[in-house]
Amino acid sequence: MRLTYTKEAQSTECRARAATIKTRRGEIKTPIFMPVGTVGSVKAVSVEDLEEAGAQIILGNTYHLYLRPGTEVLDVFGGLHDFMKWKHPILTDSGGFQFFSLAKLTKRTEEGVSFQSHIDGSRHVFTPERSIEVQNHIDSDIMMCLDECTPYPSDHRATKESMELTTRWAQRCFDFWQQETDLRNNAFGIVQGGMYKDLRSASVEQICGIDFPGYSIGGLSVGEPKELMMEMGEHTLALMPEEKPRYIMGVGTPSDIVELVMMGADMFDCVMPSRNARNGKLFTSEGALNIANQRYRKDEKPLDPVCTCYTCRNYSRAYLRHLYKSKELLAYRLNTIHNLHYYMNLVGEIRQAIMEDRFMAWRKGFYAAMEGGIQ
Amino acid sequence: MRLTYTKEAQSTECRARAATIKTRRGEIKTPIFMPVGTVGSVKAVSVEDLEEAGAQIILGNTYHLYLRPGTEVLDVFGGLHDFMKWKHPILTDSGGFQFFSLAKLTKRTEEGVSFQSHIDGSRHVFTPERSIEVQNHIDSDIMMCLDECTPYPSDHRATKESMELTTRWAQRCFDFWQQETDLRNNAFGIVQGGMYKDLRSASVEQICGIDFPGYSIGGLSVGEPKELMMEMGEHTLALMPEEKPRYIMGVGTPSDIVELVMMGADMFDCVMPSRNARNGKLFTSEGALNIANQRYRKDEKPLDPVCTCYTCRNYSRAYLRHLYKSKELLAYRLNTIHNLHYYMNLVGEIRQAIMEDRFMAWRKGFYAAMEGGIQ
Numbered sequence: 031m032r033l034t035y036t037k038e039a040q041s042t043e044c045r046a047r048a049a050t051i052k053t054r055r056g057e058i059k060t061p062i063f064m065p066v067g068t069v070g071s072v073k074a075v076s077v078e079d080l081e082e083a084g085a086q087i088i089l090g091n092t093y094h095l096y097l098r099p100g101t102e103v104l105d106v107f108g109g110l111h112d113f114m115k116w117k118h119p120i121l122t123d124s125g126g127f128q129f130f131s132l133a134k135l136t137k138r139t140e141e142g143v144s145f146q147s148h149i150d151g152s153r154h155v156f157t158p159e160r161s162i163e164v165q166n167h168i169d170s171d172i173m174m175c176l177d178e179c180t181p182y183p184s185d186h187r188a189t190k191e192s193m194e195l196t197t198r199w200a201q202r203c204f205d206f207w208q209q210e211t212d213l214r215n216n217a218f219g220i221v222q223g224g225m226y227k228d229l230r231s232a233s234v235e236q237i238c239g240i241d242f243p244g245y246s247i248g249g250l251s252v253g254e255p256k257e258l259m260m261e262m263g264e265h266t267l268a269l270m271p272e273e274k275p276r277y278i279m280g281v282g283t284p285s286d287i288v289e290l291v292m293m294g295a296d297m298f299d300c301v302m303p304s305r306n307a308r309n310g311k312l313f314t315s316e317g318a319l320n321i322a323n324q325r326y327r328k329d330e331k332p333l334d335p336v337c338t339c340y341t342c343r344n345y346s347r348a349y350l351r352h353l354y355k356s357k358e359l360l361a362y363r364l365n366t367i368h369n370l371h372y373y374m375n376l377v378g379e380i381r382q383a384i385m386e387d388r389f390m391a392w393r394k395g396f397y398a399a400m401e402g403g404i405q
Numbered sequence: 406m407r408l409t410y411t412k413e414a415q416s417t418e419c420r421a422r423a424a425t426i427k428t429r430r431g432e433i434k435t436p437i438f439m440p441v442g443t444v445g446s447v448k449a450v451s452v453e454d455l456e457e458a459g460a461q462i463i464l465g466n467t468y469h470l471y472l473r474p475g476t477e478v479l480d481v482f483g484g485l486h487d488f489m490k491w492k493h494p495i496l497t498d499s500g501g502f503q504f505f506s507l508a509k510l511t512k513r514t515e516e517g518v519s520f521q522s523h524i525d526g527s528r529h530v531f532t533p534e535r536s537i538e539v540q541n542h543i544d545s546d547i548m549m550c551l552d553e554c555t556p557y558p559s560d561h562r563a564t565k566e567s568m569e570l571t572t573r574w575a576q577r578c579f580d581f582w583q584q585e586t587d588l589r590n591n592a593f594g595i596v597q598g599g600m601y602k603d604l605r606s607a608s609v610e611q612i613c614g615i616d617f618p619g620y621s622i623g624g625l626s627v628g629e630p631k632e633l634m635m636e637m638g639e640h641t642l643a644l645m646p647e648e649k650p651r652y653i654m655g656v657g658t659p660s661d662i663v664e665l666v667m668m669g670a671d672m673f674d675c676v677m678p679s680r681n682a683r684n685g686k687l688f689t690s691e692g693a694l695n696i697a698n699q700r701y702r703k704d705e706k707p708l709d710p711v712c713t714c715y716t717c718r719n720y721s722r723a724y725l726r727h728l729y730k731s732k733e734l735l736a737y738r739l740n741t742i743h744n745l746h747y748y749m750n751l752v753g754e755i756r757q758a759i760m761e762d763r764f765m766a767w768r769k770g771f772y773a774a775m776e777g778g779i780q
Contacts, residue, residue, distance in 0.1 A: 070727060074734040099702075099727040106703045106723065113727075115719050327474075328481045344490050348481065352445060352474040352488075359449040359737050 033172070033216045033243045035275050039385045045267065045294035048384040051244075051275055053171045054214065055111070055119045058086045060275065060296040061380050063287065063373045064121060066304060069094040070114045073304050074362040075370065077116050082340065083367065084374035087119040087172075089299045092165055093128035096154075097147050101167035109169025121299070122170035123279070124161045124203075124220075126177050127248075138178065140195070158202040159210070166211050174246065174279075175203035177220040182253045189224035190232075196222045196248075197236040204240050218277060220248040225258055227265050234269040245270055246277035246297075251286075260289055267294040284313060284376055288393055291380055303373045307365035310354050313372040317400045321365070326351040335405070339371035340364075408547070408591045408618050410650050414760045420642065420669035423759040426619075426650055428546045429589065430486070430494045433461045435650065435671040436755050438662065438748045439496060441679060444469040445489045448679050449737040450745065452491050457715065458742065459749035462494040462547075464674045467540055468503035471529075472522050476542035484544025496674070497545035498654070499536045499578075499595075501552050502623075513553065515570070533577040534585070541586050549621065549654075550578035552595040557627045564599035565607075571597045571623075572611040579615050593652065595623040600633055602640050609644040620645055621652035621672075626661075635664055642669040659688060659751055663768055666755055678748045682740035685729050688747040692775045696740070701726040710780070714746035715739075 031054040039048040051058040065072045065080060067088045072080055080088065090110055099113070107113040110120060126143070129136050133145035135153075142157030156164075158176040165173035177196040180189050200219045207217040219237040223229035238245055247266050250259050263278065267290070270276050277297035278290050287298050303313065310321045314334035319326075321333075329347035341350070341364040353361035383392035406429040414423040426433040440447045440455060442463045447455055455463065465485055474488070482488040485495060501518070504511050508520035510528075517532030531539075533551040540548035552571040555564050575594045582592040594612040598604035613620055622641050625634050638653065642665070645651050652672035653665050662673050678688065685696040689709035694701075696708075704722035716725070716739040728736035758767035 069731050069733065070724070071731075071733045071735045076735060076738070098731055099723070103703055103723055103727070106705060107721070113721075113724055115724075328478055330481060346482070346488070348474070348478055349445070349488055349490075352478070356444050356446075356473055358444065358446045359734060360446045360451065362734050363451070363738065 031214060033275075035244070035273060037273075039387065041384055041389045042387055043390045044292045046291050046380075046384050046389045047294060047296070048381050049275070049296060051296075053119045053216070055117070055171050056086070058119060059381060061287070061291045061377050061384075062086060062297050063377045064089045064297065064299040065370055065373075066091075066299055066301045067114070067116075067120075069098060070110060072366075072370070074308065074366040075304075077114065079340075079363070079367050080116070080370070083370040084378060085118070085370065087121060088116060090120055090122045090168060090170060091125070091128060092122045092161065092168065093125040093132065095122070095168055096125065096164050097149055101164060104167055104169075109167065111169060119171040120168070121172040122165045122168055122174065124165070124174040124176040125156055126161070127179050127280075129156065130179065130181075140198075142176070158199040159206040162203050162206045162211065162217065166215060169215065171215055172244070173207070173215055173217045175200045175217060175219050175242075177222060177248055179252065180222055180224040180249050182225065184224050186226055186229070189226055189229055193222045193224070193229050193233050194236075196220065197233065200237055200240055204242065216243045218242055218244045218246050218275075220246050220279070221266055221270070222249045223266070224249055225254055225262055227262070230262060230266045231269060234266060238269075238271055242274075244275035244277060246279050247295075248279045250278060251281045256286075259286075260293075263290050263295070264293045270294070284373070285397075287376065288380065288396060291384075292389070292393065298377075303369035304366050307369040308362050310365065312365060313369055314404060315399050316402060316404050319404045321347065321351050321354050323351070331405075333368055334372070337368065337371065337375070339368050341368040341371075406589060408650075410619070410648060412648075414762065416759055416764045417762055418765045419667045421666050421755075421759050421764045422669065422671070423756050424650070424671060426671075428494045428591070430492065430546050431461070433494060434756060436662070436666045436752050436759075437461060437672050438752045439464045439672065439674040440745055440748075441466075441674055441676045442489070442491075442495075444473060445485060447741075447745070449683065449741040450679075452489065454715075454738070454742050455491070455745070458745040459753060460493070460745065462496055463491060465495055465497045465543060465545060466500075466503060467497045467536065467543065468500040468507065470497070470543055471500065471539050472524055476539060479542055479544075484542065486544060494546040495543070496547040497540045497543055497549065499540070499549040499551040500531055501536070502554050502655075504531065505554065505556075515573075517551070533574040534581040537578050537581045537586065537592065541590060544590065546590055547619070548582070548590055548592045550575045550592060550594050550617075552597060552623055554627065555597055555599040555624050557600065557629045559599050561601055561604070564601055564604055568597045568599070568604050568608050569611075571595065572608065575612055575615055579617065591618045593617055593619045593621050593650075595621050595654070596641060596645070597624045598641075599624060600629055600637055602637070605637060605641045606644060609641060613644075613646055617649075619650035619652060621654050622670075623654045625653060626656045634661075635668075638665050638670070639668045645669070659748070660772075662751065663755065663771060666759075667764070667768065673752075678744035679741050682744040683737050685740065687740060688744055689779060690774050691777060691779050694779045696722065696726050696729050698726070706780075708743055709747070712743065712746065712750070714743050716743040716746075
């Protein structure tokens with residue numbers, strides 16, 4: 031089923047917008063954050079924990095799932111949903127990012143990518159067609175086209191060549207998706223173009239010229255200064271079609287999300303809430319805190335006085351600090367529940383503010399709350 | 406409040422018995438297994454997971470809790486219960502076992518034990534009195550006397566000396582508990598005596614001559630052959646008072662529990678279900694399985710077809726194998742939920758069988774179910 035994107039509100043002060051995306055596995059209210067469930071599990075939490083946090087869609091990594099458990103195992107369960115017991119939509123990346131960041135001996139040709147597994151050294155080849163095929167085995171509701179994520183920094187010529195390859199691969203993904211699958215799932219194109227506005231413009235023209243149900247922006251948050259990321263995001267988002275979802279891949283901090291929503295983005299994914307949780311870095315309405323800090327040793331307060339998550343409803347900073355310092359496994363779950371709740375609550379508040387056309391005032395309050403520091 | 410032990414059923418075929426222990430924090434239906442929550446958390450699970458598994462009382466380790474978070478922190482919360490949000494009874498060991506197995510530079514005198522923390526090398530001294538005092542800060546409902554767990558093997562003379570020291574320390578613990586605390590919590594004496602029946606007999610006479618509300622057997626499962634453990638258990642249990650709880654410390658496998666219940670034991674604790682879970686060794690009604698095994702790669706069945714735990718209600722062996730092989734944190738929780746449920750269900754079935762005076766028939770069925778192997 032081709033997804034539908036129905037805009038429900040448009041800020042009168044900025045490009046921020048709220049919408050409902052409908053997929054065959056349910057609705058997604060945007061702006062939305064998608065927790066990352068790399069290998070069939072959002073690290074440290076259960077699907078019930080995700081639902082309680084308000085997650086509506088999660089992300090799976092095709093590279094990881096392809097290597098382990100593998101499509102042969104997923105096929106027994108008719109895909110990832112029944113395997114991991116997640117009933118709501120799943121988006122998968124194409125594998126491209128991990129081929130270059132995690133796999134070994136990666137070689138790219140016009141045809142596709144060959145690489146060696148980081149787990150057992152086995153060799154594999156992914157083409158654009160194969161990536162869509164594997165994602166169809168995973169049965170993700172939103173599949174991403176195989177792209178090349180241009181490294182930072184890259185010169186104009188290399189970035190242009192890479193961006194044009196991404197376009198050719200996007201067309202091949204689109205053709206395979208249209209002709210060789212039953213179209214029950216959706217495919218998104220990915221805009222590249224590095225840190226060059228002319229190339230971002232050209233990429234939007236090329237990628238958004240292919241009739242995908244949605245588009246994403248790749249190649250941001252790859253080491254560039256924050257200002258440059260925002261400049262590229264603003265430039266690119268403004269060129270993308272109004273009537274389809276816009277997804278910023280791999281971004282970002284809470285304030286990154288606030289800023290990019292203001293510029294017109296709808297969807298985000300990032301390992302930050304879950305990874306930071308496992309490292310004791312916890313988000314609160316008053317800023318981030320490091321739970322390992324000695325100052326929390328006898329602190330009876332919850333992590334965030336305004337948070338309604340399971341962790342904050344039940345446990346003190348002192349207990350969370352103790353679990354974290356003692357490396358107790360429960361620490362990772364309680365911290366992750368909190369950080370995911372923080373992110374889901376953040377996009378929930380953003381959406382509400384857009385619906386009521388008070389996003390810019392909300393944004394001001396969001397930054398003001400951080401100024402006093404953690405109480 | 407001094408706990409009460411009310412026998413509800415006595416097998417007519419063996420020494421097995423069922424009872425209710427009442428404490429100020431609730432009832433304990435025996436025979437009972439107590440999950441081990443070393444440092445204020447039963448590893449990998451939440452208190453709700455414990456309640457759902459049917460846990461009625463958990464164990465805390467005084468040595469660990471004393472070092473981290475420390476009594477200063479626990480005092481802020483009025484003890485361990487509110488700190489970790491466990492509302493039901495808690496039993497704590499005396500610290501003695503860890504002084505000798507985990508701490509460094511341990512030195513024992515008539516007065517007590519001096520040792521060095523395994524965490525930061527700091528030096529500490531525990532006397533029998535100090536152990537009860539610390540356990541009173543933890544506010545555990547059942548406190549254990551400081552004892553010396555005789556190593557295996559030990560000669561008769563060393564075992565006798567050690568056992569007699571344990572008796573003198575038990576008297577000091579009793580006196581401190583009676584005179585220096587408000588008696589809201591209970592203290593249990595520990596029978597020692599190594600692998601010598603005459604010393605076990607003497608220890609029972611000495612320890613059970615002190616009016617504790619319950620008694621435990623220590624120094625079993627310390628490396629001796631299984632037959633010797635059972636011989637010592639049977640000999641010792643038969644000598645212990647009928648009208649008070651009998652607790653076997655640090656034991657054991659499912660069949661150990663079945664055998665020792667038959668000999669008259671009421672309470673057990675062991676890290677086995679939780680530790681094995683984290684190592685992928687899972688208990689089922691048909692025997693134990695290793696979830697890492699290749700044979701479970703595409704296995705859609707639950708771990709145990711007759712198990713009603715959250716893990717078995719929701720997840721396949723294939724998914725659990727995948728999580729375990731991928732070292733996903735969720736694996737540890739799902740596996741631990743299952744193994745704890747197995748143990749709690751085991752003692753629940755045992756209790757039911759005793760109540761209906763069909764324990765020996767139940768025991769026969771228990772062993773028969775293992776014979777076919779895992780399906």
